[in-house]
Amino acid sequence: MSSTSHYPAAPAAQGIETRTLSVIVDNEPGVLARVIGLFSGRGYNIESLTVSETEHQKHLSRITIVTRGTPMVIEQIKNQLGRLVPIHRVVDMTLAGPSIQRELAMVKVAGTGEPRVEALRLADAFRARVIDAGTTSFIFEITGASEKIEQFIALMVPLGLVEVSRTGIVAIARGPEAM
Amino acid sequence: MTKEMTGAEMVIEALADQGVQHIFGYPGGAVLPIYDAIFQQQMVQHILVRHEQGAVHAAEGYARSTGKVGCVLVTSGPGATNAVTGLTDALCDSVPIVVITGQVPTHLIGNDAFQECDTVGITRPCTKHNYLVKRIEDLPRVLHEAFHIASSGRPGPVVVDIPKDIQFAKGTYSKPTTFQHQGYKPRLKGDPNRIKEAIELMARAKRPLFYTGGGVINSGPRASTLLRELVKLTGFPITSTLMGLGAYQAGDPQWLGMLGMHGTWEANWAMHDCDVMICIGARFDDRITGRLDAFSPGSAKIHVDIDPSSINKNVKVDIPIIGDCAHVLEDMIKLWRASKAAPEKKALGDWWNQIDKWRAKKSLGYKKSSTIIKPQYAIQRLYELTKDRDTYITTEVGQHQMWAAQFYGFQEPNRWMTSGGLGTMGYGLPAAIGVQRAHPQSLVIDIAGEASVLMNMQEMSTAVQHRLPIKVFILNNQYMGMVRQWQELLHGGRYAESYTHSLPDFVKLAEAYHAVGIRCEKPGDLDAAINEMIDVDRPVLFDCVVDQNENCFPMIPSGRAHNEMLLGDSGESVDEAITEEGKMLV
Numbered sequence: 160m161s162s163t164s165h166y167p168a169a170p171a172a173q174g175i176e177t178r179t180l181s182v183i184v185d186n187e188p189g190v191l192a193r194v195i196g197l198f199s200g201r202g203y204n205i206e207s208l209t210v211s212e213t214e215h216q217k218h219l220s221r222i223t224i225v226t227r228g229t230p231m232v233i234e235q236i237k238n239q240l241g242r243l244v245p246i247h248r249v250v251d252m253t254l255a256g257p258s259i260q261r262e263l264a265m266v267k268v269a270g271t272g273e274p275r276v277e278a279l280r281l282a283d284a285f286r287a288r289v290i291d292a293g294t295t296s297f298i299f300e301i302t303g304a305s306e307k308i309e310q311f312i313a314l315m316v317p318l319g320l321v322e323v324s325r326t327g328i329v330a331i332a333r334g335p336e337a338m
Numbered sequence: 339m340t341k342e343m344t345g346a347e348m349v350i351e352a353l354a355d356q357g358v359q360h361i362f363g364y365p366g367g368a369v370l371p372i373y374d375a376i377f378q379q380q381m382v383q384h385i386l387v388r389h390e391q392g393a394v395h396a397a398e399g400y401a402r403s404t405g406k407v408g409c410v411l412v413t414s415g416p417g418a419t420n421a422v423t424g425l426t427d428a429l430c431d432s433v434p435i436v437v438i439t440g441q442v443p444t445h446l447i448g449n450d451a452f453q454e455c456d457t458v459g460i461t462r463p464c465t466k467h468n469y470l471v472k473r474i475e476d477l478p479r480v481l482h483e484a485f486h487i488a489s490s491g492r493p494g495p496v497v498v499d500i501p502k503d504i505q506f507a508k509g510t511y512s513k514p515t516t517f518q519h520q521g522y523k524p525r526l527k528g529d530p531n532r533i534k535e536a537i538e539l540m541a542r543a544k545r546p547l548f549y550t551g552g553g554v555i556n557s558g559p560r561a562s563t564l565l566r567e568l569v570k571l572t573g574f575p576i577t578s579t580l581m582g583l584g585a586y587q588a589g590d591p592q593w594l595g596m597l598g599m600h601g602t603w604e605a606n607w608a609m610h611d612c613d614v615m616i617c618i619g620a621r622f623d624d625r626i627t628g629r630l631d632a633f634s635p636g637s638a639k640i641h642v643d644i645d646p647s648s649i650n651k652n653v654k655v656d657i658p659i660i661g662d663c664a665h666v667l668e669d670m671i672k673l674w675r676a677s678k679a680a681p682e683k684k685a686l687g688d689w690w691n692q693i694d695k696w697r698a699k700k701s702l703g704y705k706k707s708s709t710i711i712k713p714q715y716a717i718q719r720l721y722e723l724t725k726d727r728d729t730y731i732t733t734e735v736g737q738h739q740m741w742a743a744q745f746y747g748f749q750e751p752n753r754w755m756t757s758g759g760l761g762t763m764g765y766g767l768p769a770a771i772g773v774q775r776a777h778p779q780s781l782v783i784d785i786a787g788e789a790s791v792l793m794n795m796q797e798m799s800t801a802v803q804h805r806l807p808i809k810v811f812i813l814n815n816q817y818m819g820m821v822r823q824w825q826e827l828l829h830g831g832r833y834a835e836s837y838t839h840s841l842p843d844f845v846k847l848a849e850a851y852h853a854v855g856i857r858c859e860k861p862g863d864l865d866a867a868i869n870e871m872i873d874v875d876r877p878v879l880f881d882c883v884v885d886q887n888e889n890c891f892p893m894i895p896s897g898r899a900h901n902e903m904l905l906g907d908s909g910e911s912v913d914e915a916i917t918e919e920g921k922m923l924v
Binding site: 189 | 458459462463466467470487519520521522645646647649650651654
């Protein structure tokens with residue numbers, strides 16, 4: 160007999176999806192710990208997480224989470240987030256309609272001679288800005304979709320990539336309405 | 339109306355304004371100002387426990403037997419960490435409690451001060467919500483919010499951590515106002531369209547079944563009344579989870595008994611074979627569903643729950659209805675009546691005939707004995723001798739708990755207090771204390787095992803001090819019975835550490851606590867001994883010496899489905915029935 164268990168079987172049949180969730184929360188101590196604790200405690204994935212206050216007067220922050228899971232797990236994640244008292248709204252940006260996702264990265268590249276010139280040329284092509292320059296290094300600031308940033312970083316590796324700092328993804332829905 | 343007072347005084351004032359009459363607690367350095375305030379007032383009575391875990395379970399028992407919020411007061415550090423098991427228990431079983439913890443002064447937080455711990459950090463995953471109050475201005479609002487959050491929506495435990503300097507600080511107290519929170523708005527009314535779909539589905543059902551749970555109890559006594567009305571109206575059979583016992587009257591012809599791992603033959607088979615399942619306030623827990631891919635394969639499922647996260651968590655349902663049980667039941671009844679729904683008589687009759695065949699198995703049967711007390715017999719006698727009284731039952735966790743659920747016929751909601759989700763041994767004795775405090779004139783019995791009850795035995799001292807005449811009815815088999823049963827079935831009868839050597843003499847132990855001890859070893863003496871226990875107006879430890887080898891049946895072995903239950907006298911040995919993979923599971 161093929162036995163599974165008294166515990167729910169792993170939903171292997173369902174496909175894994177990536178979703179971007181925008182979460183409006185009260186900007187109060189511990190709120191991020193509640194969100195992160197929920198993900199770690201229940202074994203959900205966090206691919207990217209950003210948080211910042213967005214409405215100072217109302218003490219509201221916006222958290223953008225990129226997560227992966229089966230549709231059933233994603234539904235659980237949204238419902239579990241909804242249970243947290245300081246959370247006002249949870250919107251699945253992937254489902255809600257067209258949205259724009261952006262990330263910012265600062266990329267430090269060191270080198271001299273031809274690689275240095277090539278790095279600068281590529282930065283120009285990617286519309287990355289030079290925000291710090293020395294005789295042996297640059298720091299580029301690049302904004303865009305994650306894939307574009309990945310691509311830029313990959314190109315910088317042979318040209319003397321030293322360090323990368325990324326913000327993680329922020330997202331907003333297209334059109335006139337607020338979430 | 340506002341008043342100037344200290345933070346400690348605000349705590350008492352807020353408790354009184356929230357209608358709290360009793361608080362269970364244990365003093366310590368970081369809550370001394372609140373204890374000083376308790377000393378100087380008459381509004382709230384404090385019940386001193388012997389361990390903070392006991393305080394939380396007592397508050398749980400208090401809450402579950404009254405429908406009110408249970409209250410606890412403990413100190414910082416170890417006071418708070420000792421409360422964690424109770425908090426987790428209350429979260430799993432959705433029990434409304436407010437736990438106030440002392441904290442070191444704000445300027446010492448994070449300094450590894452004496453008796454400091456990160457209470458909000460530790461309790462974040464085991465509370466519905468928690469607070470650290472760092473400004474006296476926030477204290478009145480937070481206290482009132484805590485009660486609202488604990489008791490509304492899906493109930494649960496809330497912790498309010500109050501540093502000692504905030505307890506001393508002076509501020510302005512304000513009365514509770516209408517609670518407004520943007521993020522917290524539990525939904526009470528179900529979606530009318532979904533309810534309409536549900537009624538249409540029920541009207542067409544050929545093999546329907548109500549599957550109800552603790553949500554009906556939490557919704558208040560009115561939900562139970564409405565449930566009974568709907569069940570009678572439809573003529574459908576009904577089963578319930580462990581947590582939901584009492585919502586529907588046991589013994590009624592439409593009642594199939596409890597379902598799940600140790601549920602009755604008829605309840606589990608009906609779950610497996612039904613074509614329309616109406617789940618009300620239950621959450622498809624793994625003890626209920628058994629093997630998920632074989633769980634009620636042919637049924638369309640309706641699920642009523644106040645917590646959206648309970649829906650589609652384990653089992654995909656066809657008609658989810660988010661709302662409070664009583665509200666939804668009321669709408670269902672109205673709509674059923676208005677639509678003049680009349681399920682096919684012939685189909686329903688066939689279904690009842692099938693159920694009667696399953697019932698004929700008499701799955702709760704056991705071999706009677708005239709020489710040794712069978713644990714099932716003990717519960718049956720206890721039920722017969724207490725059923726006409728105003729009785730409340732609590733339990734510990736294990737075989738005795740399952741036997742209590744199977745053999746004690748609950749007639750009303752809020753009479754049955756047991757640790758279901760977390761399975762906390764040591765729950766029943768302190769819970770009985772809480773129940774007895776809330777119902778001083780009632781008969782309160784903790785149906786216990788000798789292993790579980792020792793985990794919080796110190797609370798006998800609390801019962802004696804506060805003249806709470808609880809009855810601890812111990813089914814003593816000298817084993818951790820459920821562990822022993824699994825070792826017998828799964829581990830070749832190698833009883834690793836499940837036998838308790840050197841048990842205390844429970845009669846002498848009772849006397850040491852200034853309580854009453856009774857021992858009974860013969861079936862013939864049982865009735866007289868139980869009557870003696872009932873008649874004593876003091877706390878009693880009843881040492882009921884039972885058959886050491888009795889196992890709890892029916893049983894769905896790990897890795898099996900509802901229609902693969904084992905009975906006590908089944909030819910198949912349980913060892914053969916459980917696969918290697920099944921052995922991985924509890």
